[in-house]
Amino acid sequence: MQDIETLKQQNMNLSDKIYIFDTTLRDGEQTPGVALTVDEKIQIATKLNNLGVDKIEVGFPASSQGEIESAKQIKALDLNSTLVGLARSLKRDIDAVLDADLGYVHTFVGTSPLHRDYKLKMSKTEIIDTAVSGIEYAKDHGLTVEFSAEDGTRTERDFLFEVFNQAVSAGADVLDVPDTVGILTPILTHELITDIKDNFKTPISVHFHNDFGLATANTLTAIECGANQAHVTVNGLGERTGNCSLEELVMSLKSAYGVDLGLDTTRLYSLSNLVGRLTGVKMPVSKPIVGDNAFAHESGIHVHGILNNASTYEPMSPEMVGHSRRIVLGKHTGANAIKSKLKEYHIDLNSEQFDKVFAEIKSLGDSGKCVTDDDLIAIAITEISSARETPIVIKGLSISMGANVSPTATVKLEIDGVEKETASTGVGPVDAALNAISDLIHDTIDIDLEEYNLEAITGGTDALAEVFVITSDDEGNKSTGRSTNQDIVMASILAVLDSMNKLLLIKRA
Structure with a gap:
């Protein structure tokens, strides 16, 4: 110049x-x-x-x-x-x-x-x-x-x-x-x-x-x-x-x-x-200089360049304006970006483990999800900890409802090979089922449900329900969970258990 x-x-x-x-x-x-x-x-x-x-x-x-x-x-x-x-x-x-x-x-x-x-x-x-x-x-x-x-x-x-x-x-x-x-x-x-x-x-x-x-x-x-x-x-x-x-x-x-x-x-x-x-006027993520995405990169080609020399895809350094660089994970992410993130969090994977984590990140990206760092950590730790095993498995569910009566959910879980069952009420069937799960896993892990999102994927009375949740444990770890099912209650339970299992494996690892 x-x-x-x-x-x-x-x-x-x-x-x-x-x-x-x-x-x-x-x-x-x-x-x-x-x-x-x-x-x-x-x-x-x-x-x-x-x-x-x-x-x-x-x-x-x-x-x-x-x-x-x-x-x-x-x-x-x-x-x-x-x-x-x-x-x-x-x-x-x-x-x-x-x-x-x-x-x-x-x-x-x-x-x-x-x-x-x-x-x-x-x-x-x-x-x-x-x-x-x-x-x-x-x-x-x-x-x-x-x-x-x-x-x-x-x-x-x-x-x-x-x-x-x-x-x-x-x-x-x-x-x-x-x-x-x-x-x-x-x-x-x-x-x-x-x-x-x-x-x-x-x-x-x-x-x-x-x-x-x-x-x-x-x-x-x-x-x-x-x-x-x-x-x-x-x-x-x-x-x-x-x-x-x-x-x-x-x-x-x-x-x-x-x-x-x-x-x-x-x-x-x-x-x-x-x-x-x-x-109260929030800036669009694409706002130049100060937007959340001003120094964010997802494309594998871009990230590869950034990791070698930031000037390849940045006209100025984020430090010049007090901002920070973000490597975003998603369907466009390349292996270099994931390896860089894992190195940042001091997580070592062998080739087979990395291939599985990489495939899961790509799969989540293809499903429309922007994968967070917390997701990557949970997926990687899960892989390290034989994540194909699930410490908490649902074995049974029944819901009873009546006029002017709070719904009651009876839930049976297998936790580390031991079956436990309890019933709980709630303002709705989902709330009742999640309350029952909370009672059952209390001695195993304390969790908070931070975010719950429900979306009907297709139309009609047989629409699939997609549930996405974020939970956290008492040590500040966070994890996401997702499930798709024709039954909203079951989709909610499976999403929460998915997230819980990741947190439990992180905690034990």
């Missing part, structure tokens, strides 16, 4: 310093269904500061007294990041920013025909007067001013430039170009930002939305054309489909462009997780 100086000399106009303006606490909180408490905002702001972002937009102070108070509390943390408050180009909004004790205001007014005619119902002259009066008022009160022409990408170019000219004359320190509804494409971004940079010496910022999934690509293009600053949010949160993703932009610049923003990128994954937990 070419170094940054070579790129600068060729077809890019990269700024010497690129600023990261994070608006998770403002635009990110505008994600539908998201509302952050003061304490939650403080946690996120602290993480952003530790990451090293240049500016943090802490909220929209004019929207509520709570926003003012949260901004004050974040200001009291004495963070290194510059704190910013959003304000419409109105005196009362700017006063709220001042009340919040902030020194930087991000003020805006809509400039597109749609905003002028339908939202603001103002003429072009009134728009300019509003923008200028807001900037002048803020500057008169000692604020650093970033001015946004809202919906700027749908504003007539000559009018956008007129607004920007007037904003600069009024004292704006930064000009922001919002792609408010995410309609830009990279080629249009290139043309627009290049034109703006050719006409204005004031630093240019961009605030791009992700309605067509192009926010990060458009932001990178803007930076290529000389934009000095990018607005981002953690996990790409924001109105509708969100904003340019902080982690995607930062790592693209670092890994693909060779631009070091001076951020501690090893904090990205933990920051993403924190924001996901606090907002």
Whole structure:
């Protein structure tokens, strides 16, 4: 890959310093269904500061007294990041920013025909007067001013430039170009930002939305054309489909462009997780950089390459963002992946044992199951411990039910060659049968049923029932069990016994 100086000399106009303006606490909180408490905002702001972002937009102070108070509390943390408050180009909004004790205001007014005619119902002259009066008022009160022409990408170019000219004359320190509804494409971004940079010496910022999934690509293009600053949010949160993703932009610049923003990128994954937990917006497993599958590999060909040199199938190391690599087992898994996993857990198998484990992993994968590490350990230990033998075997089952009477299950088990029988009641026949089993095996092994899933595989009254369970023992070992049977109760019992036998063999091994 070419170094940054070579790129600068060729077809890019990269700024010497690129600023990261994070608006998770403002635009990110505008994600539908998201509302952050003061304490939650403080946690996120602290993480952003530790990451090293240049500016943090802490909220929209004019929207509520709570926003003012949260901004004050974040200001009291004495963070290194510059704190910013959003304000419409109105005196009362700017006063709220001042009340919040902030020194930087991000003020805006809509400039597109749609905003002028339908939202603001103002003429072009009134728009300019509003923008200028807001900037002048803020500057008169000692604020650093970033001015946004809202919906700027749908504003007539000559009018956008007129607004920007007037904003600069009024004292704006930064000009922001919002792609408010995410309609830009990279080629249009290139043309627009290049034109703006050719006409204005004031630093240019961009605030791009992700309605067509192009926010990060458009932001990178803007930076290529000389934009000095990018607005981002953690996990790409924001109105509708969100904003340019902080982690995607930062790592693209670092890994693909060779631009070091001076951020501690090893904090990205933990920051993403924190924001996901606090907002309740869970990231898709395929989310770049921070998704669960960002550094997960299953294909045998890929895993073989990864085990020899991770760069064969990873554009960056997981450690760069505080993430971790996962080798996932399934139907695409190759022998190398399984051998690597077994070595990781210090499990030694001979060739015959390994072949059987490998075949079982493949079989489970073909049945649609993603095999966990716990499954692999259980299968391998079972194989080592003559797993074809089953310490616990069902020998008999009867269910009695009546109107207004709790179901009773009578279960007979053979445990290590000794037959035991008992009856138990439950809220249903499955519950009754599992209660009886629990009573019978109590002296042999203590288990907890952590997960129980029932699914009808086929239609009709004779549908096969597939039961999948996860159980754990008192030592923290976990194992899965699966069974398919036309009788739901029997399928449930066999699945639980399958899981129990694996745990028992692990415990004894």
